[in-house]
Amino acid sequence: MKIEDDNNNHALTRRIAPGLGIVMIAIISIGLMIVDDAGEKLSPVRDVLSVMAQPIEMAAEWPGQTLTTLDRYFDRGALLRENERLRQNNLLLQGRLQRLAALEAENERIRALLASASVLDQNVLIARIMSVSPDPYRQYVKLNKGSTDGVFVGQALIDAHGIMGQVTDVTPLGSRAILISDPNNGVPVEINRTGLQTIAQGTGHAETLTLPFLPNNADVEVGDLLVSSGLGGRYPADYPVAKITSVRHRPGGEFLDVDAAPTAELERGREALLIWSTPEPAEDIASSEETSSPDDGSAEENDDAEADRP
Amino acid sequence: MIVGARISALMMIATLAAALVLTLIPVPPVVASARPAFYTMTVLFWIANQPYRFGLLAAWVAGLMIDIVYGTPLAEHGLAMAVAAYGMIKIREWLWGLPLIQQTILLAPVLLVYEFVLFWIDGVAGLNVDPWYRWLPVVSSALLWPAWAYLLERIARVEIRRSR
Known part of the structure; x- marks a missing residue:
């Protein structure tokens, strides 16, 4: 063991006692978290730092992509079959x-x-899924389309089988979308068979959504398809969301325990569609954007507030 | 451990970037929840190895990078990293005298503190995650520490030789 002192290059933190340093950092951090959670004020900081992080994220994508490319290159039979x-x-x-x-x-x-009003005019943009969440406790994907392509916060993301999620962060060259399976996300849905309206909540597992607000006498069966109801103005109406996988009646409970499996391939797909739907009553949606803007960062659906809206 | 020898900032940033890449490479969810915290280990290694050049502030900034790539509220991982770094500063003088294998035992509580701060912030923010998964990286990181620290030490040694 050998300690070499390097007198001419003491870092700033050495001159401040570590105990004091940690207290200062804690205060600054908590302040930052509160400000960041509250709104958009820190987004320039985020933009700058995320541009710095871009090469690292690309490097992390590289091994997987190379494998896929090599796979395609060597396996001609699979290519032909595909x-x-x-x-x-x-x-x-x-x-x-x-x-x-x-x-x-x-x-x-x-x-x-x-x-x-007509609702059928929908534009789409194909986005590549660059990565799924490296954090196992949060469910989101990163996309290679950003504000330069016209992507905006709150935009819905679908794949060939159903709704995937909505965009929560947009940088110039990429964006991040929260998936419907994130515990922070709720999708207003209706049961296709009966038209019963409810909310499908994420659980943190890509294969399961839960429907916490169905009363015991609700008409719901295993296999029922849930489609988006369009309430709340975030997700367009009438896209498939999930299929009911289990309905349990908990003795003494007021609500049913209902689980559903998302129809979209949340963690397996490589491409997704960003949709621009022309919303029905335009100014109504604009006002709902305003009311929900404070929690854009956490992408929470203002379920109770917005579901009641006619 | 050769402590305090002058390692260029570039080298430290390069190792941190490499560790961050390892943290981000997509793997199946089962593996992801037990993935060793390469990045945290690297920060802690430089805290122990470069007491005069890598301190709390550097650890905090390194943590902010995680917030950016994970998209968590800014400074969540920053705070966790700084607290873990503080723990490391407290124990690093014992750490210097120990072989790598035994360092693991001292390091595990520091990694636990890091995860606990995250767990706690998530709890305050109302995010309920399966707490069981939280502690898996602590175990896997602690087990990997001797190998990882050995690798970083080799890199540091090459750098020292080159600069002389």
Whole structure:
């Protein structure tokens, strides 16, 4: 053991006693956390630091991507099979699309008869999922599309099978979206079979959502499909969210224990769609954005406040 | 352990960046919840190894980087890292005299403090996470410490030789 003193280069913290230093840092940290949690004030700091972190995140992505690329390169058979499967899938979808065009037009006409606004104009942007949460206690994904592509906070994210989540942070070159399975996230849903409205809450596990607010006499069965109800103005209406996997009646409890499995491939997909939906009554949504802006950071749905809104 | 020899800031940043990459590489969820805290271990190593050049403030800034990449409230991991660093400063003089294997035993409580601060902040913020997972990285990190510290020491030694 050998201690070499380096007299001309004492760090700042050596001159302050560590005990005092830790107290100061604790106070500054708690202040920062409160300010950061409260709103957007620190986002310039975050932007600068996240640009610095970008190369590191890219480096972390690199091994996985290389493996996939190599895999594709060497396994021609798999590539051909995939191509074949996609071709068939495409044909199938094209077929359905023909019907959809007619249905859409019909729907539009009927809506016009009912004198209600049209909701069917939706733009999408394909985003690559750069990484899933390295923190096992939070469920989110990082996307390679940011504010330069027009991504905004609160934007809904879907994949081929259903709703995935919503965007919570946007930097110029990327964004972060909280998944519906995050314990902090709730999706207003309705049971497709009965139209019963409720909220699907994340649990922290990618395979499970829970529906905590269904009374004992609710009409719900295993296998029921949950679709987004569009209440709250964050998630567009009528996208599949989850399928009920278990319904338990807890003796003495006021609510059912209902679990559901998300239909979207939350931790397996590589691509996702960001959607721009033209919301129904425009100014209504704008006001809901305002009311929910204080907790944008935590991306919590203002469930109670907004679900009651007509 | 050769303590206090002059290691360039660049070298410390490079090792921290490498550790951060290891923390971020996507792995299956089961592995992720037990993943050793490479980054925390690296910060703690430099705290012990570079008492004059890597202090509380550096540890705090290093922790802020985690907040950025995880997207947690700014300074959550910063605070946890600074508290762990404080613990390390308190025990590092004992640590210097011990072989790497025995350092593990002293280090485990420091890592536990780091996780506890995070656990506590999450609790205050109303985030309920499965507490059981919280403690797995403590075990895996403590077990990995001798190997990781040995590697960093080798890197430090090469750097010292190069600068002479």
